[in-house]
Amino acid sequence: MTNHDARLSRRTLLAGAAAIGLAGCSNDGRGGQTGAGGDTAGVRPAYQPYTGVKPDLPGAEYNIPNAFTRYPANPVQAITTPPGDGKPIDVLTYTNTPIPPKLEQNRFWQELNSRVGSPVTVNLTPSVDYAQKFATVVAGDRLSDIFLVGAVPQVPQMLEAKAVDLTSHLSGDNIKKYPYLANLPETAWNVCIFSGKIFGVPIPRGAISSNVLYTRADILQKQGLQGEVKNVDDFFELCKALTDKPRNRFALAASPTQFVRNMFDVPNNWSENGKTLVSSNEHEAQEEVFEVLRKLWSSGYIHPDAFSGQNQDLKVRFGNGSSALVQDTFSAWPSYLQTAVDKEARIGIVGPPKHDGSGPGKIWLGAPAIGFAAISKKSEARVETLLAYMNFLAAPFGTQEYLFRKYGLPGLHHNVVDGNPVLTKKGFSEVQLGLMYTADAPWTVFLPEKAGDAEAEYNAMKALCPTALADPVAGMYSETNVRKGPQLNTDMTQVTNDIIQGRKPVSAWGDAVKKWKSGGGDKIAEEFAQALQSSR
């Protein structure tokens, strides 16, 4: 299910974690609870999109993020009274960035505390180590007031025991008291509804975390190539034209596994078959997919280090032009902009065609949420304050609160360049308080680094996302998946990589799938199917 195969990028980590239950979830409980018929309609928070800031390119209609070509000149004030109650707010979450300077040396943190009206303390853990940290903290019963739920077994039972049931605060119209939480997309809430109870606030993602094929549009243009592919043969042609071994040029920075699967209509992880679920591992086109990938590899179109390097190497290869094609999520766009050496570099997106040329293919839609944060039972008395704090953190793009949260104070943490905020080095080091993994606004496409790119990304998303295939059980919970999923996925990725590189025959896939099924895959399918049934 990961697309960079050998590498573990943060996004694949999170996507994986979401699938294995970092997010946990489902509309039904496990462990013998039969669920209240899965009637989530009455429980689900009402969705009330925020209309206070008008996006330059609205995305709601296409189920994609809003895009802004520049930061609104006079940001509106979204929150008038500080959410805090004066008592400390303690948060446990993870981070993907270097840790910030301590409070005494951190102007941003001090200002945050005064704007929140409570001293905020954060317990940060590097995201890759979060599951272990979370497991020990749960065992030691030392959960913070607000905690991001980690990948531990028995999430539903853990939540029943340790987390506040937020249903009475957030279900239906009750959520309107927290207007910026009501602005989170409906599907994102799936991850935190268990047995008809809401146990947390999701960190939304969705379309922005869909994987697509990026191109260096400037290189394609220079070589007179179309940034468009009509069928598999077209794709081979494109790769061939972009490969020049003597000059150390390889079309693909890494194996385009998902892109090829998209060409063959392989479903996004699972597909429904009546009341049962079928894994995409068992899809009949998998062997054809491998034939294509093996040919790409043996023809030398994939960078030789594709299976050994780290994720960031992709960006270096794409940035210095040694590979003009790379598969990554929509959210990675700015990071590719930042690693481009050539100022003329332009980024494009190629949509997958159907392999036989019978029309456009479908990409896989990213999971609606990457996780959720819950409130500790010990802090039940302060639940309204804590929700108000999360509401504060979810203030959307274009507001003063968002500007402060992401960019700190003007002149100190960011400078305004052409009307857009740009973080200074001080800002970069001080704002890293893990706020975006406590509660966050829906994603916004905003690319001030390069004029025109926000439109480009918005248009690419508009073209690809409305038809994208969703994972029918995204955000749902399967106990076996939490316990065995990571190992099973690692094994399948290993086989995938071996087959592509010709170390194993294509027929090895069938055996691997059999092993996957008996090793837990069938059980996972069964549990997800049950979760899906009771969510309806």
Add this chain to the structure above:
Amino acid sequence: MKRQQVLAGGMPMPGLAERIVKAIFLTLICAVVVVPFIGVVSTSLASPEEVIRAGGFVLFPTHGIDLSAYKSILSGGTVTQALLVSGFITAVGTAIALVLTCMLGWALSRRGSVGNKPLLLLVLISLLFNPGLIPSYLVIQQFGLLDSLWAVILPTSVSAFNVIVVRAYFVGLPDAVLDSARIDGASEWKMFWYIGLPLSKAVVAVVGLFYGVGYWNSFFGALLYLNDSSKWPLQLVLRTYVVNGVEIGAQDLGATEALPPQTSIQMAILMISVVPILCVYPFIQRHFAKGVLTGAVKG
């Protein structure tokens, strides 16, 4: 008649051809070790453009030296603070660990000391079983050590392996020396302090190095037990810069003033964490073979 040259050990000097072959062979082996290291140093000092053009790894910076990777890590004060914390943990931890290990090793090396065999068995058992993540955490919590540097220092202050090494060395001390000390009226404590330890400098140095490197490199205990990131040791802080190749910043934040490429930052981090150990190593290295071997053979 020309006398054949003889090496210090009495071995005959090999012929010229053989020496050349050996020299080439050894040079190659050295190069295998040294070249990547030069690459690390060079990449950490190369300019961002050069790093990206070279595909991430620079062997020799040709466009001058660029310290931006180091500046970016050392600005903000978190890394310098973490250096102090790591220094404290390593110094205090190694001192405590050496005292405990030597005393335990001495007690276990004396035949006839109280509970000698059962105690030795307990130490050996701890080589076989690992307490596991959550039980360790609960113990630390029960002792009230959470969020304290002692939580990182104390749990690893006695390593069974090192106790065995030290004990073996003590067992090998000549009985005659200790017997004569006893006749002169020395107590067990005096024998340990004035005879045992001074005769065992080599093994103490080696075990000290083991502990020192262990404390310097450890991050996982800190990750679990220290919530306040201003108490984090260097390795854990540096870990947040390189978590599995995550490109920092770009996606989690908006536009930022140009940051150095991730590879330079990683290499600079490598330098920062390796240099202190490299500085200490030469002073202890001369004891190394002697200390470990003596312990091993006479065990």
